[in-house]
Amino acid sequence: MKRLQLHALLLLLTGCSTTSDRVHIPLEGSQGKTIAHFYSGMIRGDKYEELIVEDSTGLGLRLSALRTVSPRLSSTLDKIREGGDRLNRDQWNRFLKVVVEQSTPFPETLAELFPSGLPHTMEDSYFRLKVYGAMTTLQREIYVPKQALEDGLLKYWDRGGMLQYPAGTVIAAYHKNSSGATLELTVKKRRSDGFWDFGVYDSSGRNVRHSSSPPTSYSAPVQCVGCHLGTMLYEPEESFIIGREGKTEGEYLVLEDRLRNPKLVELLDEHTRRSDHVLGVYGTVYLTEILNLPLSERTETQRKIASLFLAFSRIPQTH
Numbered sequence: 001m002k003r004l005q006l007h008a009l010l011l012l013l014t015g016c017s018t019t020s021d022r023v024h025i026p027l028e029g030s031q032g033k034t035i036a037h038f039y040s041g042m043i044r045g046d047k048y049e050e051l052i053v054e055d056s057t058g059l060g061l062r063l064s065a066l067r068t069v070s071p072r073l074s075s076t077l078d079k080i081r082e083g084g085d086r087l088n089r090d091q092w093n094r095f096l097k098v099v100v101e102q103s104t105p106f107p108e109t110l111a112e113l114f115p116s117g118l119p120h121t122m123e124d125s126y127f128r129l130k131v132y133g134a135m136t137t138l139q140r141e142i143y144v145p146k147q148a149l150e151d152g153l154l155k156y157w158d159r160g161g162m163l164q165y166p167a168g169t170v171i172a173a174y175h176k177n178s179s180g181a182t183l184e185l186t187v188k189k190r191r192s193d194g195f196w197d198f199g200v201y202d203s204s205g206r207n208v209r210h211s212s213s214p215p216t217s218y219s220a221p222v223q224c225v226g227c228h229l230g231t232m233l234y235e236p237e238e239s240f241i242i243g244r245e246g247k248t249e250g251e252y253l254v255l256e257d258r259l260r261n262p263k264l265v266e267l268l269d270e271h272t273r274r275s276d277h278v279l280g281v282y283g284t285v286y287l288t289e290i291l292n293l294p295l296s297e298r299t300e301t302q303r304k305i306a307s308l309f310l311a312f313s314r315i316p317q318t319h
């Protein structure tokens with residue numbers, strides 16, 4: 001009897017080990033891996049479970065981990081895959097749709113997202129940049145919290161030349177029509193796993209699933225990550241990188257001449273490096289602004305940032 005039980009147990013164990021704990025997902029290469037990790041962070045939240053597995057056959061989802069993190073998503077996936085160990089594009093998209101529908105990274109209203117006041121009403125706390133970019137033909141006004149940007153610049157050299165924003169940072173971009181009215185806001189919020197959540201708020205301040213600015217409507221986050229985690233380079237600096245004008249079409253920053261400092265552009269190389277999955281060149285422009293300020297007008301933090309950058313690089317002091 002004992003022998004039989006042992007035999008059954010052994011069978012069970014070997015049976016288990018041949019049932020695969022992974023389902024293959026249709027993403028490839030380093031960009032596919034980045035996107036897989038982006039969604040895995042969205043599913044996992046703050047829980048520590050590694051959902052993504054990678055082996056010689058490619059990228060997969062670890063089923064046991066998904067079951068622990070979200071029994072609901074796990075049963076959704078079981079229904080979609082119908083016992084298969086490989087998701088095709090269509091099945092993967094159906095799964096992502098449910099992932100997105102059940103995730104709520106942003107509150108219902110803008111007022112809740114910015115409890116101490118909307119960025120445009122608190123200009124002293126924000127670094128603002130006006131951009132004509134790849135997302136829309138409308139002008140965008142981007143607000144980056146100064147404290148977050150300063151934190152990134154202060155730690156830039158310690159991090160080996162990486163500009164990174166603290167977890168919880170919210171960057172907002174107002175989309176404005178030609179009469180200056182705000183039609184919508186797109187936002188990014190820094191997660192603790194190094195990725196950002198993407199959101200859209202309509203003109204009445206309600207959280208909506210997709211942007212509607214011309215010429216293209218994008219659904220968040222699925223279409224946002226196409227550009228934001230992609231490898232295509234955007235140069236919103238056609239009028240910005242001196243000597244490189246005319247190499248790209250359409251996108252440029254509305255910058256005053258005094259903010260175009262080719263040495264800083266080269267030093268930070270922010271738009272190519274994208275050390276934190278941020279596409280705009282906020283560090284470059286803010287640092288230029290700081291170095292342009294007379295010493296007496298710099299805050300203590302700005303003075304620290306200026307001296308760090310002057311010490312570590314050969315930027316000539318302008319004041």
Ligand code: HEC
Pocket residue numbers: 131132133134135140142171172173186187188198199200210211218219220221223224225226227228234236277278279280281
């Ligand atoms: C066609 C490519 C493209 C798509 C799609 C796209 N973005 Fe962007 N986004 C950019 C570029 C380029 C920048 C940097 C400069 C600018 O604003 O044009 C940017 C900047 C931003 C910023 C400011 C922070 C940063 O990374 O510079 C936010 C916030 C933002 N996008 C949100 C969104 C959201 C939300 C979506 C989806 C609804 C989205 N974006 C879709 C290209 C894109």
